[in-house]
Amino acid sequence: MMLKTKALHTVFLLLVSSVSWAQMQSFALQDVKLTGGPFKNAQDVDFRYILALDPDKLLAPYRIDAGLPLKAPRYGNWESVGLDGHIGGHYLSALAMMYAATGQPELKKRLDYMVAELARCQTQNGNGYVGGIPQGKVFWERIHKGDIDGSNFGLNNTWVPLYNIHKLFAGLRDAYQYAGNAQAKQVLIGLGDWFIDLIKPLSDEQIQQVLRTEHGGINETFADLYILTNEKKYLETAQRISHRALLNPLLEKQDKLTGLHANTQIPKVIGFEKIATLTGDAGWSDAAQFFWQTVTQTRSVAFGGNSVREHFNPPTDFRAVLKSNQGPETCNSYNMLRLSKALFLDKADPGYLDFYERTLYNHILSSQHPEKGGFVYFTPIRPNHYRVYSQPETSMWCCVGSGLENHTKYGELIYSHAPNGLFVNLFIPSVLRWSEKGMQVTQTTDFPYKNETELTLKLTKPQAVPLHIRYPKWAGRFEVLVNGKPQPVVGNPSGYVALDRTWKTGDKITVRFATSTHLEYLPDGSNWAAFVDGPIVLAAKTSTEDLKGLFADDSRMGHEAKGRLYPIDKAYALVGDAGTYDARLKPVGKLRFRLDSLMLQPFYEIHDARYQLYFQTLTPAAFEEQKTRLKQQEAEALAREAKTVDKVNCGEQQPEVDHQYKGEKSDSGFDEDGRFWRNTRSFISYQLQNKNRLGSQLQISLLDTYKPDRVSILVNEQPADILSSEGKEIVIRGDGSEVMNVRIEAKTGAPTPRFHQIRLVRE
Structure with a gap:
C-alpha cells in the first residue's frame, strides 16, 4: 500500500514490491521520444539503414509465389537460398515501430505500400495465403495432407517455413498495432484463417511433429489474433501450436535446454507467457518464468547474450563459448528482451529490468555499428576476436531482421x-x-557517463x-x-x-x-571474468589487424568473423591474489580505466577492432601451469583448423543449412559431452566446398562404431574410396572436385550410426 498525506508538498519515499500485472502497462512508442545519447544515435543510424532497403526487392518473393510480375529482383543471400521473404516481415515491424517512435512520413508511406502489395498477393492466391516461401503452394499442400518429414530446421527439406511465415504474421500485427494500418489487420486475419484451415486435418501428434522444426513465435501471433478479434478459435490454435517438447519439462521445472538451438526456444516461451495471461494458466506462466530464470542466471554471459554456434551450451561448461568465433547470437537477446518485457508487465517485478537494462546497453546497443550502420550476428567472447557488420545490399541474415527492429523501440520501457x-x-x-x-x-x-x-x-x-x-x-x-x-x-x-x-x-x-566496478565470473564457476561498472560491461580494444570480412559480403556465411584466431594463451590474464584484481583498475576518465597496458571502456563503444571482454584470473603458480597446457591445446587446435578447407557439424542448424543439407527419415541430437550428431533410416547429404581444389581427404567422425554393412557413402554420386575406417573415424579420398556432395545412405532401413562431423582437409 502507498502511504498518502493531506499535506500538499509532503513527500513519502518507499519501495514498491509489486503491482497487479493487469494494471502495469507500457506507453505507446508515440508517447516517448528519445532526445540524445547513444540510444538516439542508434535509432538515427537504424533509420538510415531502413531507408536504404528497397521494398520492391523485399516483396519479390511474395510476388513470385503469387504468380505476379516482379517490380524488382529479390535480394540475394538468405533471401534467395530458402528463407525468401523473412526479411520482409521484419521490415514491416521495423517500419511500424520506427514510424511510431519518430513520426517520419516516409516510413508510413513505405509501410502502407508494402501492406497493399501483400494484400494484392493474398487476393491473387485466393485462399488467404500470402508468403515468400519457395514453392510455397506445393509445400503447404503436402503439410495439409499430413505428409510431414521434419527435423530441427528442415520441414520436408524446406528451410524453417513456419519460422519464415511467423515473421510476416508479426509484421502485419505490428503494422496494425503500432502504425494503425487497418488493411494489415485484414490481411493478418485472412492469413490466420488460412493457417487454421491448413492444420485442421492434422492430429495433435502431427502438429507436434511439424513443431519439431523451428517455427518462431507463431503461437504468440495467434494469441495476438485472439486479442485483436476476441474469437476463441485463435486462442485455441495458439494453444494447439505450442510445442510440448519444450513446454512439458518447463512445467516440471526441469532444465532440458543444453544442446537445443537457442533462438528456436525463446520465441515459443514468449508465446507460452502471452497465452498464460489470456487463459489465467499459472502453470504456463510459471514455466515461462522458470525458463527466463534458467537462461538469465545460468546460461548468459555478462552482456546478456547466450549460446555458442547458436545452441545452448552446458551451464557447467562455457569453454566452447570462450573458444568459438560464433559467440552469442543477437536474435537471442532480441527475444530475451521481449520475454523480459512481457514478464515485467505481467509480474511488475523490477528484477526483470535489471537483465533488460544490462542486455539493452551491452548487447543490443553494441550490435549496430554506431556510424556506418550494419548489424552483428555473433558476438564472440573469445579473447582478441571481433564482430562482422551487415550491409543493406549484401546481408539478409536473421539478425538483420531482428536488428532492424532492435533500434526502433528503445522507448518501450523507459x-x-x-x-x-x-x-x-x-x-x-x-x-x-x-x-x-x-x-x-x-x-x-548523461548516464552512464554521469551518475x-x-x-x-x-x-x-x-x-x-x-x-x-x-x-x-x-x-x-x-x-x-x-x-x-x-x-x-x-x-x-x-x-x-x-x-x-x-x-x-x-x-x-x-x-x-x-556505481562500482567489479568482476563478474562466468556462470560455470570457471576463472574467467568480465569487468562490470554498474550495468555497463567493460572491454579493451586489443588490435585492428586482420579484420577479415568486417563489413559482410553476400556469401552464405558472411556473418561469421573468419579472421585469424589469436591463441587464447596469449590473451591478457589477471595474475595475482584474488583480492587484488579489482584494485588493478585505474580510473582515467568517464568510464575509462587503465589496466596495465590495456584501456577498458564500455563494450558498446568498441567497433572496428578486436577486443578482450573476459579475463582469466590466476595465481602466479596456476598461471605458469595453465599457460603451458593452453599453449599445447591451442597449437593442436589451430594446426587442425589450418589444414581444414571446409567442414560441417552434423546436427547443428547453421552448418547444415550452409552445406545444403538434405535428408529423409533423419534424427539429430547431442550426447552427454555436448557433441551434435545426425543419423538416418533413409539418407542424408551435404555439399562441401573445395576451394582451389586444395582438399584431398574427407575425415568423418562418428559417435558410434562404423559398420560398412549398414551404411553406404557416396561422393558426387560415386561410391566413396575409403582409405581407412577405424572405430569411429572414416577417411575418404577426395575426388579433386570443387564441390563434393557427400551422401550417406542406410542400407537396411535401420538407423545408421550417429555422424558427428565431416571435415575436408589437405594432407
Whole structure:
C-alpha cells in the first residue's frame, strides 16, 4: 500500500514490491521520444539503414509465389537460398515501430505500400495465403495432407517455413498495432484463417511433429489474433501450436535446454507467457518464468547474450563459448528482451529490468555499428576476436531482421504506468507525453557517463500522480531530491522509490547514485571474468589487424568473423591474489580505466577492432601451469583448423543449412559431452566446398562404431574410396572436385550410426 498525506508538498519515499500485472502497462512508442545519447544515435543510424532497403526487392518473393510480375529482383543471400521473404516481415515491424517512435512520413508511406502489395498477393492466391516461401503452394499442400518429414530446421527439406511465415504474421500485427494500418489487420486475419484451415486435418501428434522444426513465435501471433478479434478459435490454435517438447519439462521445472538451438526456444516461451495471461494458466506462466530464470542466471554471459554456434551450451561448461568465433547470437537477446518485457508487465517485478537494462546497453546497443550502420550476428567472447557488420545490399541474415527492429523501440520501457502512478524504469534522455494525465516528463541525463538524472514536469493542472523511480540493483548511495531538497530514501535496491505528492509544472526530481566496478565470473564457476561498472560491461580494444570480412559480403556465411584466431594463451590474464584484481583498475576518465597496458571502456563503444571482454584470473603458480597446457591445446587446435578447407557439424542448424543439407527419415541430437550428431533410416547429404581444389581427404567422425554393412557413402554420386575406417573415424579420398556432395545412405532401413562431423582437409 502507498502511504498518502493531506499535506500538499509532503513527500513519502518507499519501495514498491509489486503491482497487479493487469494494471502495469507500457506507453505507446508515440508517447516517448528519445532526445540524445547513444540510444538516439542508434535509432538515427537504424533509420538510415531502413531507408536504404528497397521494398520492391523485399516483396519479390511474395510476388513470385503469387504468380505476379516482379517490380524488382529479390535480394540475394538468405533471401534467395530458402528463407525468401523473412526479411520482409521484419521490415514491416521495423517500419511500424520506427514510424511510431519518430513520426517520419516516409516510413508510413513505405509501410502502407508494402501492406497493399501483400494484400494484392493474398487476393491473387485466393485462399488467404500470402508468403515468400519457395514453392510455397506445393509445400503447404503436402503439410495439409499430413505428409510431414521434419527435423530441427528442415520441414520436408524446406528451410524453417513456419519460422519464415511467423515473421510476416508479426509484421502485419505490428503494422496494425503500432502504425494503425487497418488493411494489415485484414490481411493478418485472412492469413490466420488460412493457417487454421491448413492444420485442421492434422492430429495433435502431427502438429507436434511439424513443431519439431523451428517455427518462431507463431503461437504468440495467434494469441495476438485472439486479442485483436476476441474469437476463441485463435486462442485455441495458439494453444494447439505450442510445442510440448519444450513446454512439458518447463512445467516440471526441469532444465532440458543444453544442446537445443537457442533462438528456436525463446520465441515459443514468449508465446507460452502471452497465452498464460489470456487463459489465467499459472502453470504456463510459471514455466515461462522458470525458463527466463534458467537462461538469465545460468546460461548468459555478462552482456546478456547466450549460446555458442547458436545452441545452448552446458551451464557447467562455457569453454566452447570462450573458444568459438560464433559467440552469442543477437536474435537471442532480441527475444530475451521481449520475454523480459512481457514478464515485467505481467509480474511488475523490477528484477526483470535489471537483465533488460544490462542486455539493452551491452548487447543490443553494441550490435549496430554506431556510424556506418550494419548489424552483428555473433558476438564472440573469445579473447582478441571481433564482430562482422551487415550491409543493406549484401546481408539478409536473421539478425538483420531482428536488428532492424532492435533500434526502433528503445522507448518501450523507459517508462510504464499503472493506476497507482507513473514508473521511471530506465535512465535514458527522453520526453514522455502522457496525454491521459495531461503530463509531460522530460528526462535529462548523461548516464552512464554521469551518475545522475533529472526529471522535469509539465502539467495542464496540478495533480497528485504518484511517481515511482527505479532503484537499480547495482546502484549505491541512492539519493532523490525534489526541487533541490533531499528526501529520505527507505528500502533496498531492486525496487522502486515512490514519490506521493501533488505535482505542478516546473517541479524537478533529481536522482543521484554511485556505481562500482567489479568482476563478474562466468556462470560455470570457471576463472574467467568480465569487468562490470554498474550495468555497463567493460572491454579493451586489443588490435585492428586482420579484420577479415568486417563489413559482410553476400556469401552464405558472411556473418561469421573468419579472421585469424589469436591463441587464447596469449590473451591478457589477471595474475595475482584474488583480492587484488579489482584494485588493478585505474580510473582515467568517464568510464575509462587503465589496466596495465590495456584501456577498458564500455563494450558498446568498441567497433572496428578486436577486443578482450573476459579475463582469466590466476595465481602466479596456476598461471605458469595453465599457460603451458593452453599453449599445447591451442597449437593442436589451430594446426587442425589450418589444414581444414571446409567442414560441417552434423546436427547443428547453421552448418547444415550452409552445406545444403538434405535428408529423409533423419534424427539429430547431442550426447552427454555436448557433441551434435545426425543419423538416418533413409539418407542424408551435404555439399562441401573445395576451394582451389586444395582438399584431398574427407575425415568423418562418428559417435558410434562404423559398420560398412549398414551404411553406404557416396561422393558426387560415386561410391566413396575409403582409405581407412577405424572405430569411429572414416577417411575418404577426395575426388579433386570443387564441390563434393557427400551422401550417406542406410542400407537396411535401420538407423545408421550417429555422424558427428565431416571435415575436408589437405594432407
